[in-house]
Amino acid sequence: MNRISEITKRDILDLFQYGIDIDEVFETKRVTYHYFGQMDEIDFLSRLYDLKSMPSSDSRFSDAEGEIWQHTVNNDDYPYCWVFEDERFQLKNGEDEKYLRFICEIFHPAVRFEKGYWKEFLTEINKLLQHDGYEIYPSEKISNRDVYSWKIYQSENEIFIPFSQRNRKAIKQKQKVLKIKREARNQIYKIFERYDYKDGKVSETGWQYYVLVSEEVLQDIRRFYTPKCFNKENQYVETNSLKDFILFTSPYCVLDAIEFFDTYCDNDFTAEINAIFNLNDISLKLINGKIKGIVDSQIRNNSLASIGEAGLLELLQEANRYYEKDNLKIAVEKLWDAFERLKTYYSATLDKKKSVNRLIDDMSGNKEPFKEMFDKEFRELTAIGNDFRIRHHETTKVDIEDERHYDYFYKRCVSLITTATQYLDNGY
Secondary structure (H helix, E strand, O other): OOOOOHHHHHHHHHHHHHOEEEEOOOOEEEEOOOOOOOOOHHHHHHOOOOHHHOOOOOOOOOOHHHHHHHHHHHOOOOOOOHHHHOHHHOOOOOOHHHHHHHHHHHOOOOOOOOOOOHHHHHHHHHHHHHHOOEEEEEEEEEOOEEEEEEEEOOOOOOOOOOHHHHOHHHHHOOOOOOOOOHHHHHHHHHHHHHHOOEEEEEOOOOOEEEEEHHHHHHHHHHOOOOOEEEOOOOOEEEOOOHHHHHHHOOHHHHHHHHHHHHOOOOHHHHHHHHHHHHHOOOOEEEEOOEEEEOOOOOOOHHHHOOOOOHHHHHHHHHHHHHHHOOOHHHHHHHHHHHHHHHHOOOOOOOOHHHHHHHHHHHHHOOOHHHHHHHHHHHHHHHHHHHHEOOOOOOOOOEOOOOHHHHHHHHHHHHHHHHHHHHHOOOOO
């Protein structure tokens, strides 16, 4: 896909060439950052490209590695950031996923200069990419340092719906049943106490004031419902105390408070909350600001991070987004579109049948019993897509009238897809 405009790419190039302005105490300061971080250019580029197999644009050298060394080390006569406009590296006119992989590598812990201004550059680059529908985000950690990947950008203008409201129907029908014991609630509130701080605000008249995060969380909750808790007389009454709310309210409302508190905190808060869930055998996980059941968290970031084809990645992210919003019909439709696209993942060099066979070979490790199992699953899911009206414009298929059947189709298909994506070769 080619959603990133030449304007965005030019603006990102300008950041590296000319730097960015940051505000310090009494002045605005212009700072720069090398895209190859603490490495030299050849070592950095070798992380992404096989330079020895790439052609040289200098006839004196047999491959790109020798040429680059000559012009960046020996003579140093290539202009700074030359790689962004060199056609061989497919950054100027190539597919979005190649460009995004390059950008993510700039901020890899093994590459970036920790004492440099990499965070400021990441923020500015994200602002530019978001205009074209992408976002760089922390997908995992190495040695407690964030490793970045990319995903389809979801605008902040979209209203955030807390856990109890997103899952209202499932909670009412008792499809989701949750208990949080008093000990766990106390542990959660202790985390809140540690991360509570005064958040600076500016009024419409320009007056600066401060509000505790705990107070803001209750205000956020009030946008959806009145925060209540059980008092000593076992009456369910309104409360202005976040502590009472956490200790004596519905467990689903506790999850709302966690999600809202997370919006004011860094990744350490997320890690501590997940540690509490794990310690108390609560099958939940806080992921990117939303709490999900470990079983129900169908498509995880580490599964998506391995996908090097933007169209497939976008369909999976859309399917996951609709599933989280409880729109199972559209979620299943998007997922089956992703399934069909997955089957053509290697179509650049192979036809559809051979592409599927390569997937199955990789997944099975060429072991016959597993080959038979995965082959059967690919065939049966294909048959489901052919026989049932998963795509709503198809009128000759069997209607799906029970929403629980949609849920079954989704979970069965996503199980195969998320397994397959772990074996994908991004180099095709």
